[in-house]
Amino acid sequence: MRASDGSGAPLTHTGRAWTFGDDIDTDLLAPGAYMKGPIEQLAPHCLEALDADFAHSVRPGDVLVAGDNLGIGSSREQAVHALKHLGIRVVLARSFGRIFYRNALNLGLPSLVCADLHAVRTGDELRVDMVSGVVENLSTARVHACEPIPPHLLEMVEDGGLLAHLEKRLRADKA
Amino acid sequence: MGATLAEKLIARAAGRETVRPGEIVTCRVDLAMMHDSGGPRRVQPMLERLGARVWDASKVVVVTDHYVPAVDAESAAILRLTRKWVAAAGIERFHDMQGICHIVLSEQGYVRPGMFAVGGDSHSSTAGAFGCLMIGIGATEMAGVLVSGEIWVRVPPTILVRWSGRLQHGVVAKDMMLALCARLGINGANYRVVEYAGSAVEALSMTERMVLTNMAAELGAKTGLIAPDAVTVAALTEAGVDQPDALDWRGDTDATYERVLDLAAGELSPQVAAPHSPENVAPVAAHAGVAIDQAYIGACTGAKLSDLRMAAEVLRGRKVAPGVRFLVAPASTRVTHQAAEDGTLATLTGAGAIVLPTGCGACAGFGAGVLAEDETCIASTARNYKGRMGAASARVYLGSPYTVAASAVRGRIGDPRELLG
Numbered sequence: 242m243r244a245s246d247g248s249g250a251p252l253t254h255t256g257r258a259w260t261f262g263d264d265i266d267t268d269l270l271a272p273g274a275y276m277k278g279p280i281e282q283l284a285p286h287c288l289e290a291l292d293a294d295f296a297h298s299v300r301p302g303d304v305l306v307a308g309d310n311l312g313i314g315s316s317r318e319q320a321v322h323a324l325k326h327l328g329i330r331v332v333l334a335r336s337f338g339r340i341f342y343r344n345a346l347n348l349g350l351p352s353l354v355c356a357d358l359h360a361v362r363t364g365d366e367l368r369v370d371m372v373s374g375v376v377e378n379l380s381t382a383r384v385h386a387c388e389p390i391p392p393h394l395l396e397m398v399e400d401g402g403l404l405a406h407l408e409k410r411l412r413a414d415k416a
Numbered sequence: 417m418g419a420t421l422a423e424k425l426i427a428r429a430a431g432r433e434t435v436r437p438g439e440i441v442t443c444r445v446d447l448a449m450m451h452d453s454g455g456p457r458r459v460q461p462m463l464e465r466l467g468a469r470v471w472d473a474s475k476v477v478v479v480t481d482h483y484v485p486a487v488d489a490e491s492a493a494i495l496r497l498t499r500k501w502v503a504a505a506g507i508e509r510f511h512d513m514q515g516i517c518h519i520v521l522s523e524q525g526y527v528r529p530g531m532f533a534v535g536g537d538s539h540s541s542t543a544g545a546f547g548c549l550m551i552g553i554g555a556t557e558m559a560g561v562l563v564s565g566e567i568w569v570r571v572p573p574t575i576l577v578r579w580s581g582r583l584q585h586g587v588v589a590k591d592m593m594l595a596l597c598a599r600l601g602i603n604g605a606n607y608r609v610v611e612y613a614g615s616a617v618e619a620l621s622m623t624e625r626m627v628l629t630n631m632a633a634e635l636g637a638k639t640g641l642i643a644p645d646a647v648t649v650a651a652l653t654e655a656g657v658d659q660p661d662a663l664d665w666r667g668d669t670d671a672t673y674e675r676v677l678d679l680a681a682g683e684l685s686p687q688v689a690a691p692h693s694p695e696n697v698a699p700v701a702a703h704a705g706v707a708i709d710q711a712y713i714g715a716c717t718g719a720k721l722s723d724l725r726m727a728a729e730v731l732r733g734r735k736v737a738p739g740v741r742f743l744v745a746p747a748s749t750r751v752t753h754q755a756a757e758d759g760t761l762a763t764l765t766g767a768g769a770i771v772l773p774t775g776c777g778a779c780a781g782f783g784a785g786v787l788a789e790d791e792t793c794i795a796s797t798a799r800n801y802k803g804r805m806g807a808a809s810a811r812v813y814l815g816s817p818y819t820v821a822a823s824a825v826r827g828r829i830g831d832p833r834e835l836l837g
């Protein structure tokens with residue numbers, strides 16, 4: 242297990258699952274009508290077209306579990322930012338829209354591709370190891386093998402995202 | 417073993433002889449494009465936090481299109497911030513309210529064969545029609561590019577889509593793409609490049625080719641590409657670009673494709689995507705008779721001069737059906753001007769069309785022309801996700817400009833071929 246310096250994202254996480262289906266696009270995650278304002282105004286509307294309760298019931302540390310094509314559509318980073326703002330700490334999905342996936346890792350929201358998560362239910366307690374890709378469902382004692390975060394991005398995720406990572410590198414260059 | 421066009425473009429940008437799918441390489445960026453929504457307002461605080469400046473202002477293009485013209489104090493503030501940042505950062509290639517970013521890039525001759533570019537917008541794939549590999553990225557990734565001039569990419573495999581034969585009159589590039597969305601699925605080309613070829617593609621004008629690469633985004637592709645040919649060179653010349661090596665940018669004959677799809681253009685009929693997904697596609701006959709409240713010609717996908725002319729061809733001597741709003745938001749000020757000069761606008765307005773300002777408009781629900789609860793619209797845009805164009809219960813169908821115009825005339829979705837001579 243790699244250690245975390247505390248400022249970034251630790252590479253294991255345990256949290257409560259929120260399950261959603263396939264084809265959740267960026268307009269559902271970050272509705273256009275709220276794109277002008279700050280994230281505090283947008284986040285309460287995240288996924289409201291699918292589940293009006295989600296934004297109000299989600300707790301810091303929760304894990305979002307989705308089916309195929311999570312985050313397809315626009316390049317808007319607010320789709321990731323809104324989830325992060327609401328406290329989602331890890332995202333698992335059968336597949337991702339490619340820009341959403343990169344945005345998530347860049348914003349320090351670890352996201353893993355998981356082929357088989359059918360058995361996970363909202364409220365299950367999940368323990369996610371981002372280095373090995375192992376997801377343990379503590380509520381059902383099932384283990385799911387997911388794809389780990391690509392090795393060349395682990396350091397960035399560990400640093401807490403691309404900005405923190407660049408900040409570290411720029412500091413190191415100056416020193 | 418030969419290389420695909422995408423592999424050649426990435427290899428050049430990575431300073432390598434060759435690259436293979438799956439490899440992770442770092443590319444030098446020839447051009448970085450941002451718009452008012454995902455651009456300066458998002459990257460400025462990041463650059464400040466890093467204490468860093470733009471690596472090369474001459475390689476950056478900024479376009480305002482999402483929030484133009486301002487409709488309230490917030491959108492006005494976003495535009496003001498954009499203008500101020502551009503001036504402070506010394507960016508000369510700034511196009512304020514002159515059109516939708518992907519269209520402006522092509523009109524200005526900024527995207528050229530052989531280039532590697534990134535854009536802060538998912539439809540950045542549009543530039544692929546010029547043999548430029550352009551990838552859509554988010555704002556934080558863009559901040560990284562602005563600081564370093566570089567980006568990592570995983571070399572994508574290529575899906576080659578070959579369209580043979582000839583399109584019937586009234587069937588266009590948009591119909592080809594809707595059919596392909598149905599065939600491959602909405603994320604069916606995820607992490608891949610889609611390259612288009614074949615006689616039916618070669619026969620398309622540049623603006624029609626741009627529909628193919630634009631909507632590669634709907635396939636989830638990293639980008640779309642078309643190898644440059646005489647049509648490309650003519651368009652570049654018109655944009656003031658003289659590029660002697662343009663025709664060298666093509667895949668080798670022995671390149672390896674992950675998949676080759678052979679499709680027949682001659683058999684294609686006008687296609688329509690039903691709510692709420694661009695892959696929910698059927699021939700127009702399947703939706704014929706659906707009553708509409710609004711018909712919308714707009715977006716980077718469907719409001720270029722060629723698109724407006726298609727609409728005008730249908731509307732000449734006809735009227736928009738009573739009770740239907742027919743909105744036209746030209747993709748650039750140049751398109752508006754050209755359509756005014758050649759009489760296209762007069763035909764449209766004579767039929768009852770309402771001309772809106774240039775910009776993204778209602779496409780992403782940011783601007784004029786959004787829908788009320790339970791309304792139905794047919795649009796020449798690229799996306800019909802639930803709630804994107806206004807109220808969540810609004811239904812948006814996607815079709816070609818021909819189909820949109822024919823539906824406006826009838827007040828119901830219909831086959832444009834019945835109205836074309």
Ligand code: SF4
Nearest residue numbers: 516715716776779780
């Ligand atoms: S017109 Fe629509 S699809 Fe094109 S860049 Fe603007 S919002 Fe995106």
